[in-house]
Amino acid sequence: MPIEITMPALSPTMEEGKLAKWHVKEGDSVSSGDVIAEIETDKATMEVEAVDEGKIGKIMVAEGTDNVKVNAVIAVLLQEGEDASAIGAGGSKPAEAPKAEAPKADAPKADAGTVMRADAATQTAPTAKADPAPVANSGSSAPAKAEGGKVFASPLARRLAKEAGIDVSAIAGSGPKGRVVKSDVEAAKSGKGATKPAAATASAGAAPATGMSKNQVIALYEEGSYELVPNDGMRKVVAARLTESKQTVPHFYLTLDCKIDALLAAREQINASAPKSKEGKPAFKLSVNDFVMKAWAVALQRVPAANATWAGDSILYHKRSDVAVAVSVPGGLFTPVVKSCDTKTLREISEEVKDLAGRARNKKLAPHEYQGGASSVSNLGMFGIKEFAAVINPPHGTILAVGVGEERVYPENGQIKIGQFMTVTLSCDHRAVDGALGAEVLGVFKGLIENPVMMLA
Secondary structure, three states: OOEEEEOOOOOOOOOEEEEEEEOOOOOOEEOOOOEEEEEEOOOOEEEEEOOOOEEEEEEOOOOOEEEEEOOOEEEEEEOOOOOOHHHHHHOOOOOOOOOOOOOOOOOOOOOOOOOOOEHHHHOOOOOOOOOOOOOOOOOOOOOOEOOOOOEOEOHHHHHHHHHHOEOHHHOOOOOHHHOEOHHHHHHHHOOOOOOOEOOOOOOOOOOOOOOOOHHHHHHHHHOOOOOOOOOOHHHHHHHHHHHHHHHHOOEEEEEEEEEOHHHHHHHHHHHHOOOEOOOOOEOOOOOHHHHHHHHHHHHHHHOHHHOEEEOOOOEEEOOOOOEEEOEEEOOEEEOOEEOOHHHOOHHHHHHHHHHHHHHHHOOOOOHHHOOOOOEEEEEOHHHOOOOOOEOOOOOOOEEEEEEEEEEEEEEEOOEEEEEEEEEEEEEEEOOOOOHHHHHHHHHHHHHHHHOHHHHHO
């Protein structure tokens, strides 16, 4: 009997994904362990291996298909002695194409892998309400929509429109009640129908901000003043997590200035001692962030009550310092976790962070590499940001925001001196970490970062 290959759940919260690439075609023989496809979620692109042996009888979901539900049949594997006629007998059905639905108010929840932006990122613009642009067609005057914005179109018309890169909602239907049918799509492809590129520009009725009349919006649309780009999975998750965090987690913020002259001197000395290759390239190069990661991990060990996360009817006190680091990627952020960060050397932390960051940007992280931990570090110093307050990444209890190291004038024993300083801000979940406790762990961090040798004590 044919074996159904289904869309796997690559993380506990995954509900759907994109079939990014097939590594096999119909008729190919596969063995257990062979890579047959790549699945892309909002966080990573992962390979799917065959579990059984056989021949690919039919591919049910085309390469590049978005929003394929978990457990939907994506292909059928024929066993020895079976041919394509057995597929129909087995009752295998292709995965249903996602239906065009109106945007939902509640975005799906994400797991602990996606990092939060700074507070300023939560000040979002009002949601744009999209209406179709005025179109002219020999059939209906505008695409017929059901209540809630759903477009009436036949399944064949939807498929043809998708293959042609045409937004079906911009086609004026000539079928019953304005339903978009095959002939409408073919007319749009030939240029005779009213169309717009799928996911390219905003409709004339989509208002980018409040306080504008529909006529003003239409005028902006016609002069090309803005475009509307649909959010991908990662951006939707980031938006959902930001909203969830700011609405449900009681944040408070603690800020300190750290004098980093000793840190910079130690960094320079360590980097200068790095062995060099024949080409003169050093074996390693530590960054200030490597020291920050180490100091914060050690501080959480020395104040274990602050290494905590809220769990509803209890508080989890973590025994290890698993510290996540914010990594910017196109369209969002990842927070890969450095496990037992306090026990690792600065060089080990540096190499691990570089490896995790590189694979995060290529969406090659495994779920266990961006889940877990009790705290995060977000460093915007390389962008010249003096200070900021980061949003906690649930279920973490804290996040340390690090600003740029800069030269400042300061008084000492009645004298005016110049030194290098860095401002750090700790965001705390008040349910798990109180003010005095947050101040205590941040004070320990300040002592470690200002005297890096103490990290070894």
